[in-house]
Amino acid sequence: MEILANLGLGFETAFSFWNLVYCLAGVFLGTAIGVLPGLGPTATIAMLLPVTFGLPPETALIMLAGIFYGAQYGGSTTAILVNLPGESSSVVTALDGYQMARKGEAGKALATAAIGSFAAGTVSTILIAFFAPALASVALSFGPHEYFSLMVLGLIASVVLASGSLLHALGMIVAGLIFGLIGTDVNTGTLRYTMGMPELADGISFVVLAMGIFGLGEILVNLEHEGQRSTALKKITGLMPSRADLKQIVAPVTRGTALGSVLGILPGGGAMLASFAAYALEKKASKTPERFGHGAIEGVAAPEAANNAGAQTSFIPMLTLGLPSNPVMALMIGAMIMQGIQPGPSVIEDQPVLFWGLIVSMWVGNLMLLVLNLPMIGLWVRMISIPYHYLFPCIVAFCAIGVFSLANQTFEIWLMGIFGLLGYVLRKLDCEPAPLLLGFILGPMLEEHLRRAMLVSRGDATTFLTRPISAVLIIVSVLLLVSILAPAVRSKREEAFVED
Amino acid sequence: MLKSLHALAGGVALLCATAMPIVAQDYPSKPVTVIVPFAPGGASDTIARLTTQIMQPNFAQPLVIENKPGATGAVGAGEVARSKPDGYTLMQASIGTYSTNLTLQPDATYDARKDLDMLTIAVRTxxxxxxxxxxxxxxxxxxxxxxxxxxxxxxxxxxxxxxxxxxxxxxxxxxxxxxxxxxxxxxxxxxxxxxxxxxxxxxxxxxxxxxxxxxxxxxxxxxxTGETRSPAFPDVPTFKELGIEGLDVYSWQAFSGPKGLPADIRTKLEKGLTEALNSPDLKPKLEAMGYEIVANDGAAADAFVAQEIDRWAKVIKDGNIKLEN
Structure with missing residues (x-):
């Protein structure tokens, strides 16, 4: 029972007074920056990195990790309350979470997100504790072919995201793919569609696009019907999920956790897919898919669970191989090196206090987040009942600050304004922005992996089918596509929308 | 009365500031911005943050890092090149920003040789x-x-x-x-x-x-590719030892400011930066990350940058590497 001894050591470390204090400081700070739209954990951790010098290594990493998963938690708050997804993972939460808020169920949505995240965090922490070294090799088995096929599957699944017209959804995905083309071509370094603006050389930032199309677009629409909006929000029905609600989210949270845990292990962008995939799966599995997009509680629970599980398991390649799966993990590796610890497979053996302390602290941190966030819900919900003519200028101001902080340039603010107008127009045309955002996220990754795979296989496209993992993913994609396009399914789909 | 006195004092100060050359005794009299033309958390950002943190206690004013990422540093570097050479806007960037961009991005709005004064090559690897x-x-x-x-x-x-x-x-x-x-x-x-x-x-x-x-x-x-073997791998040869000449290549990070920094301010900054880089609080940390401390003076750094620009321009030309715009 070596694992129990190890976990014992972890609990001993995580529950030492100062580690608890720094863990709390980390998750609190993380929640705060997560709630503020546009501010992300990367910049915060980079700024705090020099401060962690003086701390013992495990304490430093416990605090930095707390900021990371705290921010994942905080991000869903603004997505639910004001339709402002600050990062890619909360786009999906906004779909049904914001609709729940509009029905007066903001408290329930927030509580569902918090509970779903906590459950997922607990399960994935146990997964890391037992299987981290074994799972690490999965990360290396994914090459360009496998990632490409995974992205294809993600793109096809994204059609399921739309709750309206299939044609509109396809149009939005293509629009997203096109926006994703802007910037520097990875293979040749050629600038594409930058119109001579060096600010566009690295492409459009996701935050700018999401805040413009979702946040500002929503504000413009709301300003048209301010009267209706305020009356809708007056009736707040229950802050906490009922027993029936909890029963309803058990299965979605379980499925979301499983999906998120697996995708989080892949360093090449797997974690980004987690919440989208969980939502698509839930909608496919549901007996009443027509409720999705109109405030389905499963549509909040599953992606939140998947997102948090993915955030936890993305520590696996970092801790066991020294591979960063996102910029935050790269910073953690930097912090370890500066503390004199070489990240890699030997960390578990050489640094048991650090490894097990960090793992147990993740669970402790998740518990702290739950305790911190549940009592806050009442406060948050009251925030959206502030008259809109006071609320919306604040939202716009926070968006502008957040977007400015990306590159310290006013360029991004203008760009966000343009996307805000576009978001308004799209809503008027009954086009949903979520498929556009997914196309925007997946497009560049899809292209990058496709071109790299073709380069690696010397232009031989059959390798996508001769490599086993890739072949399985392609077959699943084709089956999914058939199920979407099959006329029988299609007519049923359209029937469902007539009910709206 | 007091108000007008204040205004007068302010006016005089302003006159002095514009009429008289900036001297090191008054420098720094306000916070200094160090522009990092890359995102937070990258190598350039880490070097900038660590070095300024060690330098800070001996520097009278706050050293503020500002990330302005874009186009391998070209966006931020262009801004530094256009700012006033008064020592209040500096930059910490990489080999790409200082040298290869000049050949790969013919439309870039700056030329490291003409528009920047180097302060020090901080580290290389x-x-x-x-x-x-x-x-x-x-x-x-x-x-x-x-x-x-x-x-x-x-x-x-x-x-x-x-x-x-x-x-x-x-x-x-x-x-x-x-x-x-x-x-x-x-x-x-x-x-x-x-x-x-x-x-x-x-x-x-x-x-x-x-x-x-x-x-x-x-x-x-x-x-x-080093001139000498790496301390991390004493058994691994250099290319030079193997008879492949001309492959001594380093990636490096360097501090600079806009062209025309007053000599005494430049000296003061060079001294502050190189002392920080060589301090026992920082040097071992950077070495653990695989860096060699260079910490040379501005003149040597200027010469090195010019040499690197020519060298990579030739490699890019011979290899027919083009990033079309």
């Missing part, structure tokens, strides 16, 4: 030639033989088109008369991942970044 763990070659000779046996076939991962490690590979092919397929990635980490996973054959990567992967047997190291 050699590249290592690494291969996937099961690659048949065990030394550079066998590796070159393998390349010659299969021209245009082996896969060289790099951290991006026009990046320092891409150009190192290009220079290696030119010097050894070999050819291979260049596979660019978005940054060093995914390139290293694919070498470890066996999805790419070889790569030139910073020694500090791959040291542990090699020690764990996830990659093979064949040689380093």
């Amino acid at each position: 050699p590249n290592a030639l690494v291969t996937r763990p099961d690659f048949p070659a065990n030394n550079v000779e066998e590796f070159v033989a393998e390349l010659k046996k299969k021209p245009d076939a082996l896969l060289f991962a790099s951290s991006g088109a026009g990046s320092s490690d891409h150009l190192t590979a290009e220079l290696f092919w030119q010097l050894t008369g070999t050819t291979a397929i260049h596979v660019p990635y978005k940054g060093g980490a995914p390139a290293q991942t694919d070498v470890m996973g066996g999805h790419a054959d070889a790569s030139f990567q910073n020694v500090g970044a791959i040291a542990n992967f090699v020690k764990e047997g996830k990659m093979k190291i064949l040689a380093v």
Whole structure:
């Protein structure tokens, strides 16, 4: 029972007074920056990195990790309350979470997100504790072919995201793919569609696009019907999920956790897919898919669970191989090196206090987040009942600050304004922005992996089918596509929308 | 009365400030901005934050880091080049921003030689030639033989088109008369991942970044591009030792300011930065990350940058590397 001894050591470390204090400081700070739209954990951790010098290594990493998963938690708050997804993972939460808020169920949505995240965090922490070294090799088995096929599957699944017209959804995905083309071509370094603006050389930032199309677009629409909006929000029905609600989210949270845990292990962008995939799966599995997009509680629970599980398991390649799966993990590796610890497979053996302390602290941190966030819900919900003519200028101001902080340039603010107008127009045309955002996220990754795979296989496209993992993913994609396009399914789909 | 006195004092101060040259005694009288033209958390950002943190206690005013990422640093560097050379706007950036951008981005709005005064080359790190763990070659000779046996076939991962490690590979092919397929990635980490996973054959990567992967047997190291052997790998030869001349390549990070910094301010900044870089609080940390401390003076840094610009311009031209705009 070596694992129990190890976990014992972890609990001993995580529950030492100062580690608890720094863990709390980390998750609190993380929640705060997560709630503020546009501010992300990367910049915060980079700024705090020099401060962690003086701390013992495990304490430093416990605090930095707390900021990371705290921010994942905080991000869903603004997505639910004001339709402002600050990062890619909360786009999906906004779909049904914001609709729940509009029905007066903001408290329930927030509580569902918090509970779903906590459950997922607990399960994935146990997964890391037992299987981290074994799972690490999965990360290396994914090459360009496998990632490409995974992205294809993600793109096809994204059609399921739309709750309206299939044609509109396809149009939005293509629009997203096109926006994703802007910037520097990875293979040749050629600038594409930058119109001579060096600010566009690295492409459009996701935050700018999401805040413009979702946040500002929503504000413009709301300003048209301010009267209706305020009356809708007056009736707040229950802050906490009922027993029936909890029963309803058990299965979605379980499925979301499983999906998120697996995708989080892949360093090449797997974690980004987690919440989208969980939502698509839930909608496919549901007996009443027509409720999705109109405030389905499963549509909040599953992606939140998947997102948090993915955030936890993305520590696996970092801790066991020294591979960063996102910029935050790269910073953690930097912090370890500066503390004199070489990240890699030997960390578990050489640094048991650090490894097990960090793992147990993740669970402790998740518990702290739950305790911190549940009592806050009442406060948050009251925030959206502030008259809109006071609320919306604040939202716009926070968006502008957040977007400015990306590159310290006013360029991004203008760009966000343009996307805000576009978001308004799209809503008027009954086009949903979520498929556009997914196309925007997946497009560049899809292209990058496709071109790299073709380069690696010397232009031989059959390798996508001769490599086993890739072949399985392609077959699943084709089956999914058939199920979407099959006329029988299609007519049923359209029937469902007539009910709206 | 008091108000008008204040206004008068302010006016006089303003006159003095505009009429008289800025002197080091008054410098710094307000916070100094250090522009990092890359995102937070990258190598340039880390060097800037660590160095300024150590330098801060002996500096009268706050040193503020401002990230202005975009176009391999060209967006931020253009802004620094256009700012007033008063010592209140500085920059910390990489080899790409200072040297290769000038050839690869003909439309860039700055020229490191004409528009910037270098303060110091802070750190440098050699590249290592690494291969996937099961690659048949065990030394550079066998590796070159393998390349010659299969021209245009082996896969060289790099951290991006026009990046320092891409150009190192290009220079290696030119010097050894070999050819291979260049596979660019978005940054060093995914390139290293694919070498470890066996999805790419070889790569030139910073020694500090791959040291542990090699020690764990996830990659093979064949040689380093430094002038001398790397302290992390005393058994691994340099290319020079192997008779491949002209492949002493480093990626480096350097501090600078707009052209025309007053001499005394420049000296003061050079001194502050180099002392911080060599301090016992910082030097071992940077060395643990695989960096060598250079910390030379501004004049030497200026000469080095000019030399690097010419050298890489030639490699880019000979390799016919073009990032079309």
